Amino acid sequence: MLDDMTTHDITRPPLSPTPRTTLTRSKERGRTDRADLDAVLDAGLVCHLGVLLGGAPVVVPTIYGRAGDTLYLHGSTGAGNMRAAIGTEISLAVTHVDGVVYSRSAMHFSMNYRSAVVRGKAVLVTDEAERLAAMRLIVEHAAPGAWDRVRPPNRKEMAATMVLAVDLTEASVKVRTGGPGDDAADIAAGGVWAGVLPLRQVWGEPIGADDLEPGVAVPDDVAVRVAPDTLPVS
Amino acid sequence: MLDDMTTHDITRPPLSPTPRTTLTRSKERGRTDRADLDAVLDAGLVCHLGVLLGGAPVVVPTIYGRAGDTLYLHGSTGAGNMRAAIGTEISLAVTHVDGVVYSRSAMHFSMNYRSAVVRGKAVLVTDEAERLAAMRLIVEHAAPGAWDRVRPPNRKEMAATMVLAVDLTEASVKVRTGGPGDDAADIAAGGVWAGVLPLRQVWGEPIGADDLEPGVAVPDDVAVRVAPDTLPVS
Numbered sequence: 001m002l003d004d005m006t007t008h009d010i011t012r013p014p015l016s017p018t019p020r021t022t023l024t025r026s027k028e029r030g031r032t033d034r035a036d037l038d039a040v041l042d043a044g045l046v047c048h049l050g051v052l053l054g055g056a057p058v059v060v061p062t063i064y065g066r067a068g069d070t071l072y073l074h075g076s077t078g079a080g081n082m083r084a085a086i087g088t089e090i091s092l093a094v095t096h097v098d099g100v101v102y103s104r105s106a107m108h109f110s111m112n113y114r115s116a117v118v119r120g121k122a123v124l125v126t127d128e129a130e131r132l133a134a135m136r137l138i139v140e141h142a143a144p145g146a147w148d149r150v151r152p153p154n155r156k157e158m159a160a161t162m163v164l165a166v167d168l169t170e171a172s173v174k175v176r177t178g179g180p181g182d183d184a185a186d187i188a189a190g191g192v193w194a195g196v197l198p199l200r201q202v203w204g205e206p207i208g209a210d211d212l213e214p215g216v217a218v219p220d221d222v223a224v225r226v227a228p229d230t231l232p233v234s
Numbered sequence: 235m236l237d238d239m240t241t242h243d244i245t246r247p248p249l250s251p252t253p254r255t256t257l258t259r260s261k262e263r264g265r266t267d268r269a270d271l272d273a274v275l276d277a278g279l280v281c282h283l284g285v286l287l288g289g290a291p292v293v294v295p296t297i298y299g300r301a302g303d304t305l306y307l308h309g310s311t312g313a314g315n316m317r318a319a320i321g322t323e324i325s326l327a328v329t330h331v332d333g334v335v336y337s338r339s340a341m342h343f344s345m346n347y348r349s350a351v352v353r354g355k356a357v358l359v360t361d362e363a364e365r366l367a368a369m370r371l372i373v374e375h376a377a378p379g380a381w382d383r384v385r386p387p388n389r390k391e392m393a394a395t396m397v398l399a400v401d402l403t404e405a406s407v408k409v410r411t412g413g414p415g416d417d418a419a420d421i422a423a424g425g426v427w428a429g430v431l432p433l434r435q436v437w438g439e440p441i442g443a444d445d446l447e448p449g450v451a452v453p454d455d456v457a458v459r460v461a462p463d464t465l466p467v468s
Contacts, residue, residue, distance in 0.1 A: 002312075004294050005280070005294065005295045005297065008410065029245060032281030043435075045331050045334070045345065046239070046329055046345065046347070048282035048284075048293050048327050048329070049293070050282075050284035050291035050293035050325070051290065051291060052286070052290065052291055056286065056322075056323035056324070056325065056353065057284035057285060057286055057291035057293075057323070057324060057325045057349065058284065058292075058325045058353060059282050059283070059284035059293055059325040059326055059327040059351060060239065060327060060351055061327060061347065061349050062239050063239065063247075063345060088290075089289070089290035090290070090291060091284070091290065091291045091292045091293040093282050093293040093294060094294060095280055095282065095295040097279050097280055097466070099438075100262070100279070100376055100377055101254065101382060102377055102456060103384065104385060105367060105384055105385035105387075105391075106370075106373050106380075106381060106387050106397070107369075107387045109373050109376055109377055109380070109384075111279065111280065111297065111317075113280070113295065113374065114272065115294075116294050117292065117294055119290065119294060119312045119373070132329040135340060135341075136340075139254055139340050139343050142334055142343055143334055143336055143343055143431075145420070146336060146340075146343070147441075149419045149426065150337065150338055150339055150340050150343075150426055151338060151339035151340065151420055151423075151426075152339075153339075153341045154342055155339050155354055157339075159342045160293060161341070172247055175306070179441070179443040179444055179445075180443050182443075186385055187445050189385075190447050191369075191450060192383065192384055192385075192447055192450070193336075193341045193442070193446065193450045193451065193452055193453050193456065194442070194443040194445075195440055195441050195442040195443045195446060195452075195456075196440070196441045196443075197281075197377075197437055197438070197441075197456055197460070198437065198439070198440075198441065198461060199435055199436070199437055199439050200435070200436060200438060201433055201434070201435050201436075202435075202436055203431055203432065203433055204333070204432030204434060205432070205433050206429055206430070206432075207413070207428045207429050207430045207431075207432065208326060208427070208428070208429040209413040209414050209428040209430075210413055211416070211421050211428075212428055212429060213415075213424055214423075214425070214429070216425060217427065218427055218429075219427050222336060222427065222429075222431055225431060226431070227255055231379070234468050
């Protein structure tokens with residue numbers, strides 16, 4: 001099949017006991033280790049959140065943080081899509097595309113990828129300490145090591161922010177690696193190149209803000225991301 | 235706001251007349267040009283599709299193709315998430331992360347990004363010529379120039395495939411570029427680095443399949459993607 005990324009109605013017993021996330025197709029691509037889920041989530045910068053809005057789903061990108069089995073989202077208190085998520089069943093996905101798989105026949109073209117799909121209730125976090133901890137997780141997820149050297153949120157900023165928690169129990173991971181899976185007849189016919197064109201994300205050199213005063217060096221937490229041995233991002 | 239990516243309940247008149255996609259926040263980031271939508275969609279490899287399943291949304295990654303105002307999806311006829319989409323209101327999003335925006339205060343950390351959010355009905359395509367044309371668009375979207383040199387889908391493969399069409403009228407685009415938007419007091423306080431750490435996707439060198447016979451060269455359509463002047467991907 002050209003693309004079975006959508007058959008993500010997975011989940012393996014260690015992650016979820018519910019029938020609605022049981023692996024139904026492409027079983028070989030489902031991963032059963034909790035660590036696989038954490039790895040896919042932790043390597044991502046943005047998730048896609050699906051919320052029911054006016055009777056139909058809407059999918060929007062958003063940043064996130066994770067602590068153990070809990071994923072945190074946040075948004076402005078005025079953000080309609082986040083407000084709609086409160087207390088409702090949502091879904092979110094994180095996908096890394098690692099390459100395009102070129103095959104000898106059109107229907108066997110594919111992607112190499114790692115993806116995680118989560119379903120669960122988005123619970124409004126009201127405890128102020130947990131809210132602040134979640135904001136730290138979210139900022140540190142996007143910019144590891146930055147939180148402690150910048151101004152923390154003040155009361156007004158926190159008041160304008162909603163934080164949502166999603167339990168990661170009902171989740172699935174799929175990973176595809178390696179070359180094409182061509183039909184024997186197409187391989188035997190010969191003459192058509194097949195293989196993988198790898199894709200990766202890389203950081204560029206940091207660009208100081210226009211309003212940055214002279215003499216402020218790029219901090220270590222930023223510099224280390226660009227260091228050659230830390231590439232690629234994912 | 236640290237993250238306003240979620241306020242994607244946009245859309246601008248040229249793309250959509252419906253109230254449910256009217257821009258409500260972050261107006262400066264909404265784009266009004268149809269070409270902006272096309273550019274974000276065309277630069278993506280994977281979209282995230284949100285489908286209503288058992289009363290709650292589920293978000294899965296999938297590949298796609300576009301022809302004018304129509305986006306095409308496909309899946310195995312046995313794929314539950316795609317089957318659930320048929321004839322229903324779905325949403326899909328494509329997001330490119332272009333960098334992490336480092337600010338002087340935690341709440342102003344952000345991402346530079348380009349994202350498109352589409353809402354609409356997923357219509358099952360039944361005309362065989364349109365189905366085949368859609369498969370070509372999807373393969374060519376993932377691997378431009380490859381279709382004509384590989385074996386086309388046969389009748390059995392097409393019978394096992396469903397193709398869905400989504401109208402792109404109800405869509406929105408948001409783009410964030412540039413440096414942080416710090417508070418004046420934080421800028422005045424000084425001493426904290428702020429700026430952007432750019433992120434981009436790059437192709438690696440093509441890797442021939444294990445079962446590729448000797449002497450089959452990397453085709454031009456693959457080689458051109460890796461050529462230095464065609465990097466980055468997005």
